[in-house]
Amino acid sequence: MTDGIYTLANDVVYDQVVALLNSIEVNLSPEFPVWIIPYDNRLNQIQDLVKSRNNVELLCDEEILSRWEDFAYEIWKGHPSALQNWNSRGIQGVNRLGMHRRFCAFDENSPLEKFIYCDGDVLVLNQLDFIFDRINDRDFVVYDFQYKDLSHVYNINSEKVGKIFPQERLSSEIFCAGFYGSKRGLFPKETREWLLQQLESGEAEILYPNGPDQSILNYMTMRSNHPAYNFSLQLPKEQTTGCSVTSPHFEQRDHLLYDKGVQLTYLHYIGISSKVFTRLCAGENLDFPYRDIFLHYRYLHEPEKRPQFVGKPKPYNPPPTFMDKVFRKLGMKTSRK
Numbered sequence: 602m603t604d605g606i607y608t609l610a611n612d613v614v615y616d617q618v619v620a621l622l623n624s625i626e627v628n629l630s631p632e633f634p635v636w637i638i639p640y641d642n643r644l645n646q647i648q649d650l651v652k653s654r655n656n657v658e659l660l661c662d663e664e665i666l667s668r669w670e671d672f673a674y675e676i677w678k679g680h681p682s683a684l685q686n687w688n689s690r691g692i693q694g695v696n697r698l699g700m701h702r703r704f705c706a707f708d709e710n711s712p713l714e715k716f717i718y719c720d721g722d723v724l725v726l727n728q729l730d731f732i733f734d735r736i737n738d739r740d741f742v743v744y745d746f747q748y749k750d751l752s753h754v755y756n757i758n759s760e761k762v763g764k765i766f767p768q769e770r771l772s773s774e775i776f777c778a779g780f781y782g783s784k785r786g787l788f789p790k791e792t793r794e795w796l797l798q799q800l801e802s803g804e805a806e807i808l809y810p811n812g813p814d815q816s817i818l819n820y821m822t823m824r825s826n827h828p829a830y831n832f833s834l835q836l837p838k839e840q841t842t843g844c845s846v847t848s849p850h851f852e853q854r855d856h857l858l859y860d861k862g863v864q865l866t867y868l869h870y871i872g873i874s875s876k877v878f879t880r881l882c883a884g885e886n887l888d889f890p891y892r893d894i895f896l897h898y899r900y901l902h903e904p905e906k907r908p909q910f911v912g913k914p915k916p917y918n919p920p921p922t923f924m925d926k927v928f929r930k931l932g933m934k935t936s937r938k
Contacts, residue, residue, distance in 0.1 A: 604733055605634030605713045606725075607660075607706045609699070611643040614721040614875045616882045619650065620898040622657060624724040627901070628857075636660050636712060640699035658712070665708045673701035675797055676817055679805040686810065700814040703778070709786045720779040722870040722878075724898055726857050729866070732782045735830060741822050742782040744832040744866055745844055748775040752809075754819045759807045766823055774822070776829045778815035779869050780844070792825050799824060839863075846870045846890045856897045870895070877917045881908070888914035 606625065610618045618637070625633055635657045637647060644659070651659045660666075677683045677695050687696045695701070706716050715736045717729055735742045747754065754775050755762050762771070788796075800808075800820075809816040822829055833841055842860035843851065844867055851858040851865065858865040870878075873889055881887045882899065892914075900907035 603634065603713050604715045605636060605717075607636050607638055607703070607713065607716050607718045608721050608723075609638045609640050609703050609718075610647055610721045611640040611699070612646040613640075613643060614878075615646045615650070616878045616899055617721045617870070617875065618647065620895055621719070621721055621723055621725070622650070622654065623898040623901040624726065626656075627898070628725050628727060629729065632656050634658075634713070638702050638705050639666070640702065660705060660712070662705075662710070665705050665710060666702060668708065669702060669704040670698060672704065672793055672797075673698060673814075673817065676800055676805065676808070677810075677813070679797070679801040680808055680810065681806055683808070683810040683813075696810065696813060701817065703814060704788075704818070707783065707785065707787045709789060711785050713785060715782070715784050717782045718780070719867065720869065720871075722873065722875070723780060724868045724870075724894065725866075726868060727864050727866045729782075732832075732866075735832075736782050736784055739830040740783060740787055740827040741829045742832070743776040743780065743829045745777040745780065745869075746833055747777040748773055748831065748834070751775055753812050754809055754816055755807045756809050761804065762807045765804060765807060770823060770828070773831070773834060774828045775819060776831060777869070777871070778812075778818045779871060780867055781818075781829070787827060788821060788825065796821060796824060842866065844869055846873060849890060851891070853891070853894060856894055858891065858894065868894070873917065884908045884910075886910040886912060886914045887917045889917040 608618065608621060622635060625635060633656055635654075636659070637651065637657065638660045639647070648659065651657050674695055683696075684694070687694075703718055705711060706713065706718055715733055717732055719725065732742050732744070751757055751771055804824075808820060840863060842863050842865045844865060846868060848860075851860055851868075853859075858868055868891060870889075870891075877887055877889060878895070881892070881896075896907060
């Protein structure tokens, strides 16, 4: 039996992936198996990174990659408007098709039997044994609070959402696709074909095109009766921690984070563009939550390359200036003429 971690990456997210791998090395083990699924062919830095690490491999099986890309395309082809809307924006085919490659972890021929998938903008901050242990008796395991916001998973304007899934399931089984545990072969060919039939019959309407891979993964697990076991709903309240960079109250100690005294399992820098990390690592003094812990893991083995900042950092998402507001109003007036 082979357990390990998958992530999805290309050179665009190189700095984040280095930080992720270093966090796994320190907080799990230097030998913990990690497989990188290529987002696309921009892989020069990623390939060098893989060569430098004995525990990291690149999933290069074109048959597996193509199989799940084709599956994603067939899904969105059945959506009433997604492909047309993307095409009107100059996007050929499926928007962010590479994001759907995370599904390769489920392939019957994938290398890991049990796995945890985490996005490249995640830091692993604690042992993951409790998640792998739960995968032994549950098919799909998560630890997040996405269930509080259905609007980033399904099209809440579709009346079909509540007809396909009862409210109690929508209130407890929704999850974020940035971190989850599961197993190889969970969606065999027969299941995929059945799911496509349901989607083509009209159910594709409930998918959320602005979060395409996350919407599909939630649909796949719920529709095929693999409900997500969510530790945030199962653990005692006093043992539960947050996981998102949007939570401002975490306490940092020894390059780890704590939520009211309980150590976080992982931190997800969700919503912060990869461009921000690239600019930061290039020396631009940008500020964002938990910046120092990211820099610690990013430059764990290259402390001499860590940027040295002078002065007050700039917010990574500054509010609009007065002139921005003026120009915006002028633009609105012009558009009305």
